[in-house]
Amino acid sequence: MKFNSLIQSLEEITASNSSDKQLSTDAITIDQISHPINNDRRELFYKYAEANEVIQKFKNIVIGEISNFTEKKSVAHFEYKRGIKKDFLEDQMQILSVGDKIRKNFKRVIIFSIGGSNLGPALMNDIFNKYDLDIIFITGSDPDEYSNIKIEDDDALVISSKSFGTLETLSSYKDVCGNDFYPKTFAITANKSKALDFGVFEENIVSFNPSTGGRFSIWSPINLVLSLLEGEKGYKDFLKGGKEMDDACLKSPEDNPAFQLSVQDIIYNNLLNMETTLVVNYDYKLRNFINFAQQVEMESNGKSIDSNNDKVDYQTGSIIWGGYGPESQHSFFQHVFQGTKQSNKYFICSKSNKLNFKQMISQIESLVHGNEDNDVHKKTNISGVTKIELKDLSPYSIGQLLSLWENKTIFNSIFWDTNAFDQWGIELGKINTQKQL
Numbered sequence: 248m249k250f251n252s253l254i255q256s257l258e259e260i261t262a263s264n265s266s267d268k269q270l271s272t273d274a275i276t277i278d279q280i281s282h283p284i285n286n287d288r289r290e291l292f293y294k295y296a297e298a299n300e301v302i303q304k305f306k307n308i309v310i311g312e313i314s315n316f317t318e319k320k321s322v323a324h325f326e327y328k329r330g331i332k333k334d335f336l337e338d339q340m341q342i343l344s345v346g347d348k349i350r351k352n353f354k355r356v357i358i359f360s361i362g363g364s365n366l367g368p369a370l371m372n373d374i375f376n377k378y379d380l381d382i383i384f385i386t387g388s389d390p391d392e393y394s395n396i397k398i399e400d401d402d403a404l405v406i407s408s409k410s411f412g413t414l415e416t417l418s419s420y421k422d423v424c425g426n427d428f429y430p431k432t433f434a435i436t437a438n439k440s441k442a443l444d445f446g447v448f449e450e451n452i453v454s455f456n457p458s459t460g461g462r463f464s465i466w467s468p469i470n471l472v473l474s475l476l477e478g479e480k481g482y483k484d485f486l487k488g489g490k491e492m493d494d495a496c497l498k499s500p501e502d503n504p505a506f507q508l509s510v511q512d513i514i515y516n517n518l519l520n521m522e523t524t525l526v527v528n529y530d531y532k533l534r535n536f537i538n539f540a541q542q543v544e545m546e547s548n549g550k551s552i553d554s555n556n557d558k559v560d561y562q563t564g565s566i567i568w569g570g571y572g573p574e575s576q577h578s579f580f581q582h583v584f585q586g587t588k589q590s591n592k593y594f595i596c597s598k599s600n601k602l603n604f605k606q607m608i609s610q611i612e613s614l615v616h617g618n619e620d621n622d623v624h625k626k627t628n629i630s631g632v633t634k635i636e637l638k639d640l641s642p643y644s645i646g647q648l649l650s651l652w653e654n655k656t657i658f659n660s661i662f663w664d665t666n667a668f669d670q671w672g673i674e675l676g677k678i679n680t681q682k683q684l
Contacts, residue, residue: 250517250662251561253295257518260287265631270504272495274488274644275637275651277504281615282631284514292510293500302506304661305654306497315458315668316554322668323458327466328490328650334456338468341453343482345433346474353403353431355381356475357396359420360407363461364435366539367649368407368472371465374532374640375476382472385423387415393423404432407469409461411441414680435468460668462542463653473642481642488646496654504651509658511633515591516565525583526569529596529607532640534571536595539649541567544656549672550665563663565591572596573603576610584613584627592630595648597637607634 248256262283270277296302308314311321326335349356358368365386372382385393398404404424408416411434424432426446434442437457443449455467464470466489474482496505515521524544528536548564569575572594582588592614596607617629635651637644660667 248295248298250664253291254517254561256291257288257514260285260291262288268507270502270507272491272504272647273638274491274641274647275504275635277507278634278636279507279511280611280632280634281629282511282514282633283519284510284631288514289501289510292506292513296500296506301658301661302497302500302503305505305658308657309493309497315460315666317666317669317671320458320668322460322463323456324460324463324466325493326456327459328486328493330486330490338453338455339482339486342435342468342471343474343479345451345453346471346478346482349403349405349433349471350380350475354401355383355399356403356405357383357385357398357423358405358407358472359385359416359423360405361386361413361415363464363542364407364409364413364416364469366462366535366542367465368470370533370535370539371470371472371476373535374645375473375481375642377476380475382475385419388418390422393419396423398424398428402428402431404428405435405471406432406442406445406447407435407471409437409455409457409459409464409469411436411438411445414677414684417445433471435471462546465649477642485642485646488643489650490646491643492647492650493654496650496658505654505658508633508651508655509662512565512591512655512659513662516562519589520562521589521591522562522566523588524565524567524591524593526567526593527572527575527595527607528569529572529594529603530637530640531571531603533595534574536648537567537569540569540652543653544659546670546673547656547667548660548663548665550660550663550667552666553664554666555664559663559665561663563665564659569593572610573606576606580610586628589628589630592632593635594632595635595637597640597644 262285266285268279308322309325314322326332369384429446432447433451434447435453436442437455439452439454442452453468459467500506526537526540544567553559594607596604611632614630614632617627657667
């Protein structure tokens with residue numbers, strides 16, 4: 248069965264009676280509520296998955312088969328979670344050692360990074376920094392971002408760049424630091440030779456596998472921030488949580504969290520032709536999760552060519568947007584409740600008795616049930632919502648959440664038969680920027 252045939256078959260099934268779906272791990276509970284997905288539609292996805300080996304294709308990616316088919320590379324970030332191969336274990340021990348060194352000798356850390364080298368680590372800082380260590384992120388090319396930064400004696404300087412050729416990262420480091428601070432400069436990179444040529448001391452360089460995609464690199468030594476803030480235990484708990492979720496995503500479709508979320512995404516994107524996915528987080532510490540999710544999905548699935556090098560004749564990646572729930576209620580929620588454009592919706596929060604959690608539950612109830620007011624101006628839209636409830640905001644639970652999001656993104660690409668692991672459009676932007684210089 249081809250993908251278009253799947254969508255055509257879904258159109259022939261009436262989904263007037265949706266069947267809610269709940270799945271859970273030891274850290275996350277997922278409730279898919281009132282979506283236009285009934286058991287008949289799910290069964291069709293299960294048959295499609297079996298005929299097209301969807302779970303097996305995901306497993307092949309996890310175990311390291313060539314999956315980035317335009318660059319003829321495997322996908323390495325799963326190996327950091329699996330913790331089996333020697334090289335990956337050595338990378339982890341090295342970043343823990345560097346983290347310990349920085350934590351003992353410096354009071355402030357300035358990290359020069361952008362893209363995947365920045366978004367994941369910045370999210371870690373939001374969640375886990377108890378403010379006993381000052382961490383500053385410098386991301387780009389506009390000097391206004393860092394014009395007031397002056398290097399102090401107790402500063403550690405970190406350059407995080409997979410290629411060690413990222414223009415914004417290296418130029419901002421030079422602008423801020425010049426050539427005066429190499430003894431306390433650390434590099435996290437997949438290109439050690441370039442870091443050495445740049446001037447970083449060899450003992451301050453941490454390498455990682457070059458087949459680790461930037462947007463998936465939070466599992467690699469790029470995640471220095473977590474080792475700084477939570478030490479070895481927190482770092483390893485994060486990896487363990489990610490691995491546990493990966494294992495859950497290798498299960499049969501019926502019990503597979505990422506597969507079920509992918510079913511939801513495909514229904515909204517390809518059957519209902521909704522162009523956007525709304526992601527709302529109600530924990531303040533997760534307020535910037537949307538930035539991580541947006542990069543993972545839109546960089547992975549902003550593709551229009553399939554594995555046969557043919558242009559697809561169906562929609563692929565959704566537009567990802569959202570924000571911090573309590574704040575969003577007073578900004579774009581009017582559009583969500585009464586606007587003409589509907590979206591695929593995810594609401595995320597850790598379970599508690601705090602107001603933010605209660606707000607999430609009340610907003611989900613409002614969206615699912617609407618209101619009974621007869622005034623046409625007060626009548627609200629009714630829609631499905633997926634609630635993702637975290638047990639807590641521990642490194643283990645956050646590891647599960649991030650793996651879940653990455654894995655459902657990969658499942659989407661398997662359905663669309665596109666490559667989730669290249670980013671040629673971004674490369675063009677780099678080339679044309681170099682021309683301007």
